[in-house]
Amino acid sequence: MSGYRELLGTDFDGRPTDDIDDxxxxxxxxxxxxxxxxxxxxxxxxxxxxxxxxxxxxVVLTTWGEVAGYEAVIRAAxxxxxxxxxxxxxxxxxxxxxxxxxxxxxxxEPDLAREKGTGALxxxxxxxxxxxxxxxxxEDRLGELFDxxxxxxLRGDIEDVIARGVRSLAAGDRYxxxxxxxxxxxxxxxxxxxxxxxxxxxxxxxNVSSSPRSLTHAVSIVYRAEGPEAVRFGEFLxxxxxxxxxxxxxEALSPC
Numbered sequence: 348m349s350g351y352r353e354l355l356g357t358d359f360d361g362r363p364t365d366d367i368d369d370x371x372x373x374x375x376x377x378x379x380x381x382x383x384x385x386x387x388x389x390x391x392x393x394x395x396x397x398x399x400x401x402x403x404x405x406v407v408l409t410t411w412g413e414v415a416g417y418e419a420v421i422r423a424a425x426x427x428x429x430x431x432x433x434x435x436x437x438x439x440x441x442x443x444x445x446x447x448x449x450x451x452x453x454x455x456e457p458d459l460a461r462e463k464g465t466g467a468l469x470x471x472x473x474x475x476x477x478x479x480x481x482x483x484x485x486e487d488r489l490g491e492l493f494d495x496x497x498x499x500x501l502r503g504d505i506e507d508v509i510a511r512g513v514r515s516l517a518a519g520d521r522y523x524x525x526x527x528x529x530x531x532x533x534x535x536x537x538x539x540x541x542x543x544x545x546x547x548x549x550x551x552x553x554n555v556s557s558s559p560r561s562l563t564h565a566v567s568i569v570y571r572a573e574g575p576e577a578v579r580f581g582e583f584l585x586x587x588x589x590x591x592x593x594x595x596x597x598e599a600l601s602p603c
Contacts, residue, residue: 350390351390351400351403354370354383354386354387354390355403355404356370359377367403367407370407371410371411374410374411374459375458375459380411384408384411387404387407387408388408388413388415391404391405391408391415391416391419394431398431398432399432399436401431401432402431402432402435402446402449405419405423405432405450406449406450407453409450409453409454409472410456410459411459412456412458412460412462412463412465412469413463413465414465414468416453417454417468417469417471417472418468420475421471421472421475423450424472424475424476424479427444427479427482427483438486441484441525443484443524444483444484445484447476447479447483447484447485448484448485448486450476451473451485451488451492452488452492454469454472454473454476455473455492455493455494455497457494457497470497470500473497473500473501474500474501477489477504477508477533478504478507478508479508480505480512480529480530481508481509481511481512481515481526481530484524484529485529487528487529487532487564488532489529489532489533489536490531490532490533490536490567495540498537498540499540502537502541502544506544508530509530509533509551509552510551512529513530513551516555516556517555525560526556527552527555527557527558527561528561530548531552531561531564531565532564532567534548534549534565534568535565535567535568538571538572539571542571542573542574542576542577543572543576545568545572546579546580549568549580550580550583553565553587559588559589559592562587562588562592563588563591563592563595565580566584566592566595566596566599568580569584569596569600570599577600578600581600582596584596585597
């Protein structure tokens with residue numbers, strides 16, 4: 348198999364499909380996907396293939412926990428704007444590249460990496476993506492995607508990238524997307540493993556730049572964190588946010 352139609356437009360029973368998810372997620376049930384890996388690697392690395400085909404091959408290989416997929420993500424993150432598929436997929440809200448958001452979603456899937464023994468490389472790929480959080484757009488995904496073990500491994504990287512982003516915001520640098528909210532989302536992810544750190548990171552962002560959107564996203568920390576840090580942070584959000592934020596905080600803090 349060498350072309351998109353054969354590799355990604357045909358399910359494992361040989362039937363044509365227009366839904367690539369039929370191929371991606373059937374791999375979790377069938378080892379037959381392994382036969383397509385060499386062809387997908389060749390497609391991903393073919394400079395003559397359409398950008399979209401190369402990108403989708405990378406997404407599939409990464410979701411399948413394949414070494415070649417993770418290595419391609421790490422290479423792309425090392426030089427984002429020169430990745431083969433940069434700007435092929437554009438976010439409608441901000442009109443910026445959205446390929447890294449989709450790659451993050453693929454990297455976040457741990458099951459096949461666990462089966463194939465590629466978990467350490469998966470964490471390396473996640474680290475490479477997280478370290479772009481102050482410069483590339485991730486479609487509000489970074490706070491929701493990664494499991495606790497991955498977030499634990501990436502704590503230092505998350506602290507570093509949020510600190511860089513805060514320095515840029517404090518310096519008045521301009522961004523084509525909502526960087527403060529993206530950094531708050533990343534802090535929210537940390538709240539599942541360290542509530543105090545999540546609050547500190549979110550506060551470092553909100554102290555230099557806040558908006559109704561970033562405050563609304565910050566409420567997720569109140570939901571996830573436990574203990575007095577969550578309560579104090581919720582009180583802060585209620586003080587500086589609008590009625591909608593206050594209502595969400597009250598809901599987050601109310602007993603189940």
